[in-house]
Amino acid sequence: MIDLYYWPTPNGWKISIMLEETGLPYKLVPVNIGRGEQFKPEFLAISPNNRMPAIVDHEPLGGGEPVSVFESGAILVYLAEKTEKLLPKDxxxxxxxxxxxxxxxxxxxxxxxxxxxxxxxxxxxxxxxxxxxxxxxxxxxxxxxxxxxxxxxxxxxxxxxxxxxxxxxxxxxxxxxxxxxxxxxxxxxxxxxxRPSVERGLAVGAELRQQPNMDEEAKKILFGQKARS
Structure with a gap:
């Protein structure tokens, strides 16, 4: 099972679409970026850049401890290698x-x-x-x-x-x-x-977009970030 830390944005959609296309089982973990949930210590432990998406794969290739990955491009490569799909080997x-x-x-x-x-x-x-x-x-x-x-x-x-x-x-x-x-x-x-997988991937968490997310407080959180000690 893969935990998908996610909010319905273009970067989040990359991974929900990829998971739907490959058929990998996953659990959605919403990260409300307009309410600062990306700064919670438990999320920063897997995504030190305080950005979603991120994943935790509880069944990585080769077994062993769960593998966490942040940055959407890196996640796409990881999932492609895990499934041997959508990334040529040559x-x-x-x-x-x-x-x-x-x-x-x-x-x-x-x-x-x-x-x-x-x-x-x-x-x-x-x-x-x-x-x-x-x-x-x-x-x-x-x-x-x-x-x-x-x-x-x-x-x-x-x-x-x-x-x-x-x-x-x-x-x-x-x-x-x-x-x-x-x-x-x-x-x-x-x-x-x-593509059905793309349609499903775009629909993941669609209800989250209905929340009143972009008020002035959310803008401060999203657009006013500086280095945090």
Missing amino acids: VRGRFEVLQWVMWQMGGLGPMAGQAHHFRHYAPEKIQYGVDRYTNEVNRLYGVMNKRLADRDYLAGDLSIADFAAFPWVVPFENQGQKLEDFPHLKRWFEALKA
Whole structure:
């Protein structure tokens, strides 16, 4: 059994989708990031960066003590290796996938998150910030669109690279983007969205999003963090 420490955000969806796709049994452990639950000592013990998602695998390969993993990209690799799915074993195929996972972790996710922040949560509108990150997300969408012009998925076959990138395209409107501007990306997005495992993964914890989460106190918790001793 895998404990999934989770809140329904793009990074959380990566892992719920992966778990649904691979069929691994898991238990949902909600971490309300708008109420500061990511700072609880028991969560920090497995996710020292105080970010979700994180997992604890109580039945790791090879047996022994439970294995905890934080960072969504690392979790995707861990689950792929555990199940021997969605990550090729040959060196060329493996790194074809891994480079796109790293591309998402270092580029698409952070830039889309900043675009969302400056467009919707910044206390005052800073046009430079809005334009800077909206345009960068547009550029990154263009990278995906070009990549997908001659293949169905980012690394050729369906892989964890697709499950890393897809959730960050789900809120494309909040990032100021139009999928119609990216026909190959749009085709890829709609194909993934139609997969039953993706549909189930996106639905995990959907009721949690109905909670009044983004009040002023939540914004202070989410956007006002500094180093804590």
